Amino acid sequence: xxxxxxxxxxxxxxxxxxxxxxxxxxxxxxxxxxxxxxxxxxxxxxxxxxxxxxxxxxxxxxxxxxxxxxxxxxxxxxxxxxxxx
Numbered sequence: 001x002x003x004x005x006x007x008x009x010x011x012x013x014x015x016x017x018x019x020x021x022x023x024x025x026x027x028x029x030x031x032x033x034x035x036x037x038x039x040x041x042x043x044x045x046x047x048x049x050x051x052x053x054x055x056x057x058x059x060x061x062x063x064x065x066x067x068x069x070x071x072x073x074x075x076x077x078x079x080x081x082x083x084x085x
Contacts, residue, residue, distance in 0.1 A: 018033050018034065018035035018041050018060065018082035018083075018084055019033070019034050019035070019082065020032070020033055020034075020043075020080060020081070020082050021034075022080065024072060024073075027070075027072065027073035028068050028069065028070050028072060028073075029068070029069040029072035029078070029080075030066050030067070030068055031043060031066065031067040031068075031069065031080060032064060032065070032066055032067075033058065033060070033065060033067065033082050035060040035082070035084065038059060038060060038061065039059070039060050039084055040057060040058075040059055041057070041058055041059070041060055041082055041083060041084050042054050042055075042056065042057045042058070042082070042083050043055045043056050043057075043058070043067055043080060043081070043082055043083075044080070044081050044082075044083055045069065045078055045079070045080055046078070046079045046081075047075055047077065047078055047079070049079055052081070055067070055069060055080070
């Protein structure tokens, strides 16, 4: 009777999702997303954390990207999130 021997390697190859930072300047909210890889991402905006709409789509790169929300000052508060596929 033979003996089965094997070795297995498990790797977590998940790419970290995008993160956001932002600041309000001259009535515009400047969003700086950071992510790895060349992925299609989107920035969504909400006024109530329940209903979200797409502000813009972008492809992540190693370069710094800034996204503007020119309507930020028109609301008392807004929430932003980055969504990766």
